Amino acid sequence: xxxxxxxxxxxxxxxxxxxxxxxxxxxxxxxxxxxxxxxxxxxxxxxxxxxxxxxxxxxxxxxxxxxxxxxxxxxxxxxxxxxxxxxxxxxxxxxxxxxxxxxxxxxxxxxxxxxxxxxxxxxxxxxxxxxxxxxxxxxxxxxxxxxxxxxxxxxxxxxxxxxxxxxxxxxxxxxxxxxxxxxxxxxxxxxxxxxxxxxxxxxxxxxxxxxxxxxxxxxxxxxxxxxxxxxxxxxxxxxxxxxxxxxxxxxxxxxxxxxxxxxxxxxxxxxxxxxxxxxxxxxxxxxxxxxxxxxxxxxxxxxxxxxxxxxxxxxxxxxxxxxxxxxxxxxxxxxxxxxxxxxxxxxxxxxxxxxxxxxxxxxxxxxxxxxxxxxxxxxxxxxxxxx
Amino acid sequence: xxxxxxxxxxxxxxxxxxxxxxxxxxxxxxxxxxxxxxxxxxxxxxxxxxxxxxxxxxxxxxxxxxxxxxxxxxxxxxxxxxxxxxxxxxxxxxxxxxxxxxxxxxxxxxx
Numbered sequence: 001x002x003x004x005x006x007x008x009x010x011x012x013x014x015x016x017x018x019x020x021x022x023x024x025x026x027x028x029x030x031x032x033x034x035x036x037x038x039x040x041x042x043x044x045x046x047x048x049x050x051x052x053x054x055x056x057x058x059x060x061x062x063x064x065x066x067x068x069x070x071x072x073x074x075x076x077x078x079x080x081x082x083x084x085x086x087x088x089x090x091x092x093x094x095x096x097x098x099x100x101x102x103x104x105x106x107x108x109x110x111x112x113x114x115x116x117x118x119x120x121x122x123x124x125x126x127x128x129x130x131x132x133x134x135x136x137x138x139x140x141x142x143x144x145x146x147x148x149x150x151x152x153x154x155x156x157x158x159x160x161x162x163x164x165x166x167x168x169x170x171x172x173x174x175x176x177x178x179x180x181x182x183x184x185x186x187x188x189x190x191x192x193x194x195x196x197x198x199x200x201x202x203x204x205x206x207x208x209x210x211x212x213x214x215x216x217x218x219x220x221x222x223x224x225x226x227x228x229x230x231x232x233x234x235x236x237x238x239x240x241x242x243x244x245x246x247x248x249x250x251x252x253x254x255x256x257x258x259x260x261x262x263x264x265x266x267x268x269x270x271x272x273x274x275x276x277x278x279x280x281x282x283x284x285x286x287x288x289x290x291x292x293x294x295x296x297x298x299x300x301x302x303x304x305x306x307x308x309x310x311x312x313x314x315x316x317x318x319x320x321x322x323x324x325x326x327x328x329x330x331x332x333x334x335x336x337x338x339x340x341x342x343x344x345x346x347x348x349x350x351x352x353x354x355x356x357x358x359x360x361x362x363x364x365x366x367x368x369x370x371x372x373x374x375x376x377x378x379x380x381x382x383x384x385x386x387x
Numbered sequence: 388x389x390x391x392x393x394x395x396x397x398x399x400x401x402x403x404x405x406x407x408x409x410x411x412x413x414x415x416x417x418x419x420x421x422x423x424x425x426x427x428x429x430x431x432x433x434x435x436x437x438x439x440x441x442x443x444x445x446x447x448x449x450x451x452x453x454x455x456x457x458x459x460x461x462x463x464x465x466x467x468x469x470x471x472x473x474x475x476x477x478x479x480x481x482x483x484x485x486x487x488x489x490x491x492x493x494x495x496x497x498x
Contacts, residue, residue: 042407122443123441125440125443126443135409141466142442142490144438151436151454155478177403250455251455251464253408
């Protein structure tokens with residue numbers, strides 16, 4: 001394997017992008033990434049598009065070749081859509097990483113995209129629910145995604161003393177971060193009081209514990225590290241990449257307070273990078289729900305199991321804290337266009353490592369992204385280094 | 388499904404490990420001969436939640452409780468509470484299997 005670097009990034013804002021189609025958003029983000037990289041689009045050899053439910057929500061499949069055609073890429077380009085629920089974007093990046101790393105391609109474009117806001121909440125709930133294993137007693141019982149993470153939260157509170165206030169503070173932190181991010185869906189401040197008293201969705205999770213339905217797209221251009229500096233003065237190298245598999249249901253998971261796919265992906269990515277959790281300067285992780293941020297931060301090895309909520313309360317994960325988590329606002333406040341998220345997390349970290357983020361973490365050199373799909377069934381972790 | 392004899396499970400024909408269906412390959416010995424069986428169906432609440440925003444089809448049933456019941460250290464199952472929603476429900480509370488239908492496994496709390 002040779003080194004792989006990110007030389008171009010692009011993103012639409014996340015939120016309700018009325019009138020913008022799935023493909024228009026994908027093209028917009030990709031155009032920005034191609035221009036940012038300063039590459040000739042005719043030299044792009046492969047395109048991977050991360051997307052989860054365009055077939056169900058937008059009535060459109062086979063989107064990768066269609067986006068490729070709209071972008072004016074060469075007809076010799078291989079255009080592929082990958083699906084892994086909310087982890088689709090992370091998987092798309094990993095495939096590009098393989099192709100460039102093995103030397104099979106020198107220039108690869110990655111896009112993550114989802115269009116959701118045009119559909120009703122019921123339609124979105126049903127669409128997202130397609131990622132659950134409907135043969136299990138869990139799917140049949142009427143368990144929703146908020147319900148799944150509520151079961152995790154209840155057990156985490158029982159075993160470790162995590163409190164509703166800890167969860168509210170995750171939401172408050174991410175909302176405060178997103179105020180500075182022009183790409184974020186939520187740009188209006190919320191008080192702890194408002195967060196703690198929002199309506200219950202699945203006890204103990206409240207409205208502000210859940211990420212919002214959003215539209216959006218993000219894109220990256222990859223090339224070999226050895227040629228990255230001929231395109232940009234600020235390349236970012238992918239030094240760790242991992243993808244793992246979890247369980248189809250929570251009742252089969254050995255512990256409801258640990259998502260094994262995250263633990264394994266974190267270990268694999270750190271092994272590949274030759275680094276440990278203590279070496280990371282900032283993290284963008286999969287906070288689809290507040291409890292997910294707590295559990296992920298433990299499963300990735302940043303805090304001992306059970307201490308994630310306490311770390312938030314102590315301010316450890318603030319932008320100026322010991323380990324800034326989700327300086328972008330995260331899924332909770334930046335938004336979660338499901339197929340776009342894994343790519344967008346990398347977009348945010350690259351901006352941080354270039355030193356030009358709107359909510360900049362001081363002296364950031366190493367960043368980590370964690371992208372989770374469905375009920376922890378699929379996970380990717382990427383570790384990125386400046387230079 | 389006849390539930391008069393207890394809670395339906397599948398049992399590995401090779402090593403005897405019990406699972407909540409569907410399981411096609413034994414997670415312990417990888418045998419693929421699964422047989423229908425029953426267990427007593429008494430357990431404790433491992434974790435629980437009350438669903439207040441439901442999928443379209445179950446909207447009329449809210450609020451409803453979903454819990455994971457621990458039958459034994461090796462066997463947990465996600466199920467519904469017969470009482471619908473019980474604000475007093477706690478982790479560790481004893482529950483008893485009652486029936487299976489198209490919404491899965493149902494349990495009663497035991498005083």
